[in-house]
Amino acid sequence: MGLGNTRDFGRFIASAGSSFNYGLRTEQWCVDKISRITPNEIVRGHIFYSPAIENALVSNRCISLFIYRDPREVARSLVNYLQKMNRFHRLRAYFKGLDPEAALLLAINGIPSCENIYFPSISERFRNYQGWLASEAVYCTKFEDVAGENQEQELRKIIRFYLHRSGSGEQTEDILKRMRGGLQPAKSHTFSGIQQQTWRDAFTPACIKAFKEQDHGLLTELGYEFSEDWS
Incomplete structure (x- = not known):
């Protein structure tokens, strides 16, 4: 650096x-x-x-x-990485073949712990x-x-x-x-652009709803939103 x-x-x-x-x-x-x-x-x-x-x-x-x-950008970037860049990643099997909305919902909501893989919701992942x-x-x-x-x-x-x-x-x-x-x-092997707020082009109403359900105040704590009433 x-x-x-x-x-x-x-x-x-x-x-x-x-x-x-x-x-x-x-x-x-x-x-x-x-x-x-x-x-x-x-x-x-x-x-x-x-x-x-x-x-x-x-x-x-x-x-x-x-x-x-911004965790919303992280979710969008992760989908791009798993679907288009790293075909050997263990998570790829879960994302492969999903349409854009379904893939984003998976990146937001995570995978149930019963699947023997660590991939909780986007909010829980960042809380670590x-x-x-x-x-x-x-x-x-x-x-x-x-x-x-x-x-x-x-x-x-x-x-x-x-x-x-x-x-x-x-x-x-x-x-x-x-x-x-x-x-x-x-x-970077995960690079997909540095433009800001590209998540707006990818997030459907269902994705926004799912993210808000998982957010638990994360975006406001990080300074990316002033309230939970964003869209």
Whole structure:
């Protein structure tokens, strides 16, 4: 991402396991993986919040960013990924052949736990990460701010966080230049565009109704809506 003298070995830590089995990994598994992160190594992940995992990041002096996105965009992107990009993902069997509305409803409502696979509702899936929003161990930012018109302002905030935590004497402008060159979301294996509110083109009235039933105040808590009366 352009922060400091970093090394990227392509490591990825995920609480939900690999795409082939998609079963939950233990908290201790994540803690052990975090403890093995080497100095200046870039590691990506989808890691659920817990005090033990937070402590592991602090103990290993990890400088961590938590990037989240409008859950409606996440649902739309997930459908695109499972139906068009990753034919080996365990969840693909559930999404394959569904029409757009049915696929979105599945992404919103989840799969019953009796199916021996971890894929609850969109709200419950995000709640696993929500603790990071109150954590002082990480810098939290919206994907929309990093990729949108507020990008430079947000990158400068990230740089301030990095410089404060790392004690680096690097210049902000030098880091900013590298970060701009390193932000290439199109190279992500799940990339499906950075346009905002594309969910409006995909969500039918049934999808909006289902999301509101599962939301439980999530969108307002994250700052994507001012009330639950959205459409």
